Amino acid sequence: MRHHAHHFASAEAEFEASKQGMWVFLVTEVLMFGGLLVGYGIFRNLYPEAFHEAHKHLAVSLGAINTVFLISSSVTMALAVTYTQMGKRVAASCSLIGTLTLAFSFLCVKYVEYSHKFHDGLLPAGYFTNTELKLPEAPLFFSLYFMTTGLHMLHVLIGMGLLIWILRRTWSGELSSGYCTPTELVGFYWHFVDLVWIFLFPLLYLVG
């Protein structure tokens, strides 16, 4: 059992507190993305035609591939947590590397998607230069597209940073069956990031 901070009665209590803290943090995340989605809902409601036309310019296949990547990464993350709890250092590290690889693949696909949009001039309203999309409100769709996916991507990047940190500590044996709070918390966070995408994908790519 690892030594716990002096102001907690036990390592158990410390873990419970950290877990609860993570949940509260995720509530703030939900509200932050929630605000953005409310904005999306309002504009979609105001300009349904423009949003419908605009959403046809998103690559559903690429979005779908990314969805698969992220869902799989949630599986490998869950495995990493379980293996760490069981004290299987190598298996846990491999699962973390798997999660990182899937996250990286997600970013690669996103890069391809973004560069297409840049090339076609499908950019936030003020920089929008595409001539095919004639409806005046269509650029707003891309503003929201970049804001939501951009904020999500920022979360993916932060998550990858955390995964690397966890991976190093798992490999060195610091995080193991005795103490794996950080792994579990990063796991929560990663599932949340995954979940956000599960909302963004249909809202942007499918129903637009």
Add this chain to the structure above:
Amino acid sequence: MSNYLAAKGLRSWLTTLDHKRIGLMYLFSIFVFFLLGGIFALILRLHLFGWGKDLLSADMYNQFFTFHGAIMIFLVIIPGIPGALGNFILPIMLGAKDVAFPRLNLASYYIFMVGAIFAASALFLRGADGGWTFYTPYSIRTNTTVLLVLTGALIAGFSSILTALNFIISIHKLRAPGMTWDRLPLFLWALYATSIIQILATPVLAITLVLLIAERVLQIGIFDPKLGGDPILFQHFFWFYSHPAVYIMILPAMGVISEVIPVFSRKPIFGYKAIAYSSFGIALIAFIVWGHHMVVSGQSELANFLFSLLTMFVAVPTGIKVFSWVGTMYRGSIHLYAPMLYALGFLELFTIGGLTGIFLATLAIDVHMTDTYFVVAHFHYVMVGGTIMGLLAGVHYWFPKMTGRLYSERDAAISFWSILIGFNVTFFPQFILGAQGMPRRYWHYLPEYTMLNRVSTVGSWFIGFGFLYLMIYMWKAVRYGKASGSNPWSALTLEWQTSSPPPTENFEIDPVVTDWPYAYAPDNVHMAVNK
């Protein structure tokens, strides 16, 4: 065991994980920001005296009220009581050694300071205008450095979230053995309710500011009518945070008052549960009234009606609190020392502020009063009269605990009366000015408003003097004050059961709670004050 102030040197402060030191760092920083915001206010009032010659140019005037508002709201009133008093007192009141996540706590202080630096750096560049509400589209078009202030507010918001998170988990997980929920001190109930609002509302402000920043940098057009966006949406988002934010500001002050009144009335608190739960009533209603700021913004009649009705409901939980405090004082043996003076000042000012809030919640009157000095006066009565009075009550109440020393009660009374009288002289005339139609945020006014504006300006000098005097005697007390002993007020909450200043780990022996903390009796208690 040595006390928490024993370690010397700047490093020992800047790298501390001790909640008490972090609390004091907040207190000091917030006080500096308060002085800065206060200087802006004094200059604004001086300008409005109407000397016949303008003290400020129109642009400067816009910038000054923007900085006054933004600094006071985001860097003083919102972080004030939770950051300074909450950090210092909450763990000790719980009987804990620290907050749940001490590192996060220090991080939140630094995040706050980074936000403050961002906001303040605008002062040295092209300033900022448009007021602390940053309404679009003006905030998109202005060529001042408003971007820095927005970023500062965004960053400070994260600090606010982290503090709230720390408080919620600490209250859940670190209560001393025997401290059941119905023995939890009311200050902590209030901080708990505040933290919930911070957790639920601040992220919405964060995303709003992110969108506004993106609006200026990337022209996303969401709030820009020129690009198909909707400026009213900004107002909805902004007030969805900023109305609950006024309860982030006032609830902790109410918590302080709930602690001070029973101690200085030597009576058990009246309506403990009512006071505790009404905070949650306030927190709940807080989220469904934001539209009362937008009555003339082109909201539907139905929405106006509903928001007006819901706003009226705020009077119920706040009324419950006010009556409970008055009920506590009734037939108590009241000791009029500085914390109690400020608590009574709070009651007076907050009641006036709250009642005029009902005027404003009434639709027909609100249409007339929108953007007049009536709103300015109402807001200052609630926020300064409420929060700053609460903060000062708390600072005076816990000063002996923080420093182990006593301030002069005589000096404290002089400063209190100067602030209280000055406050009423400054802001009461503004109710009348507003009712007569004087618009807020205007650089010049019609000649018939001159007299009351002059009265208001003279009042502001008394407030300024009161705070100057306060700085002096507080400094004297820190340096030369008599030793206070561990419990000068004979109070029952846990923070008074340890030495003053407390040891680093807060208690020599881990405390066990066996009773609720308000079992006061109207005996001839001797309070060890410095008359």
